[in-house]
Amino acid sequence: MKLDSPQSHLAQSGLEPAPPRFSIVGDVSVDLVLGTLDGWPKIGTEQLLPRSELRAGGSAANSALAARHLGLSPHLIGAIGEDDLAQWLLLQLTGIRVDLQTCASDTTMSVGLLHTGGERTFFTSYGHLQHLSPDFVLRHLPPATPGSVVLFTAPFLLPGLRADFAGLLAEASRQGYQVALDTGWPPEGWTPQVHREVESWLAQCDHLLVNELETMSLASGQDECHDLEQAVQRVAALLKPGAHLIVKLGAAGALGHVDGRSLRYAGEAALDIFDTVGAGDSFNTGYLAARLNRASLADALAAGCRTAAAILPRFPRKRIAAGELAHCLLPQT
Numbered sequence: 001m002k003l004d005s006p007q008s009h010l011a012q013s014g015l016e017p018a019p020p021r022f023s024i025v026g027d028v029s030v031d032l033v034l035g036t037l038d039g040w041p042k043i044g045t046e047q048l049l050p051r052s053e054l055r056a057g058g059s060a061a062n063s064a065l066a067a068r069h070l071g072l073s074p075h076l077i078g079a080i081g082e083d084d085l086a087q088w089l090l091l092q093l094t095g096i097r098v099d100l101q102t103c104a105s106d107t108t109m110s111v112g113l114l115h116t117g118g119e120r121t122f123f124t125s126y127g128h129l130q131h132l133s134p135d136f137v138l139r140h141l142p143p144a145t146p147g148s149v150v151l152f153t154a155p156f157l158l159p160g161l162r163a164d165f166a167g168l169l170a171e172a173s174r175q176g177y178q179v180a181l182d183t184g185w186p187p188e189g190w191t192p193q194v195h196r197e198v199e200s201w202l203a204q205c206d207h208l209l210v211n212e213l214e215t216m217s218l219a220s221g222q223d224e225c226h227d228l229e230q231a232v233q234r235v236a237a238l239l240k241p242g243a244h245l246i247v248k249l250g251a252a253g254a255l256g257h258v259d260g261r262s263l264r265y266a267g268e269a270a271l272d273i274f275d276t277v278g279a280g281d282s283f284n285t286g287y288l289a290a291r292l293n294r295a296s297l298a299d300a301l302a303a304g305c306r307t308a309a310a311i312l313p314r315f316p317r318k319r320i321a322a323g324e325l326a327h328c329l330l331p332q333t
């Protein structure tokens with residue numbers, strides 16, 4: 001099935017089922033990515049860094065751009081500020097169907113410092129992300145066609161959505177979407193209150209997409225968990241029956257767990273990568289796009305890993321053409 005392709009005459013006449021939608025709801029902002037920074041500078045000094053890129057960022061935009069690289073046209077719902085940078089940001093999203101709430105605020109910006117070995121540090125301004133409202137999201141999320149997926153990202157950066165995030169996920173599910181969630185990292189840490197809050201979200205998810213550290217943290221609500229397999233069991237028990245828990249393992253690949261069984265996909269050894277920003281977001285898109293095309297869990301894990309592996313070595317990222325990475329979704333022989 002071709003995703004979100006322009007509707008054919010047959011589909012328009014009602015003889016062919018409408019294609020599934022791929023909607024993404026979350027943080028859209030501007031990233032200034034630069035590096036490499038080895039060691040932390042002394043306060044009050046200046047460093048010249050040799051490589052940099054100003055680009056659309058935020059995990060929802062990263063996922064939508066990854067979809068554009070794969071030749072898909074997702075629907076991105078989020079917000080922008082009310083300044084010149086917001087207009088620039090819109091231009092970066094050409095080719096993506098966007099519904100972005102204009103907020104009376106500066107555009108949120110992240111400075112992402114890249115360190116040797118793939119680690120990075122972000123400094124993010126509050127900006128417009130503070131103002132995205134659930135009403136705007138629900139007004140722009142159309143009823144789902146069969147098989148549609150909506151990916152929610154970065155709830156911790158979106159206080160307006162976070163206030164009743166479980167309710168928002170439940171409403172998307174009621175509208176017929178499979179709900180996918182990438183929680184991201186809570187700025188206040190995994191407090192008991194955050195655990196209770198996130199558990200109310202997990203009960204609404206069909207696909208939970210988290211990294212290893214998030215999985216271990218989520219599993220350590222009552223007592224500490226130090227073993228990934230045990231963590232997977234504990235987190236899976238918080239999801240609704242039949243839901244998929246996907247753990248992103250970086251260069252080591254990914255693990256999928258459903259109905260009490262786990263499956264691992266081993267990633268291919270990556271070369272030394274300068275810019276790892278958006279690795280998880282790219283994986284999410286590859287994985288979900290494959291699931292929308294009815295791929296098996298194993299094939300979807302592989303598509304997620306291939307998508308991230310194709311995007312990460314590219315710098316600057318804005319040179320990747322629409323559809324250039326469509327091969328990542330082709331079944332492998």
Ligand SMILES: OC[C@H]1O[C@H](O)[C@H](O)[C@@H]1O
Pocket residue numbers: 029030031057058059062110112122124277278281
């Ligand atoms: O998921 C990666 C994103 O997180 C940070 O918030 C940056 O905006 C970056 O693009």
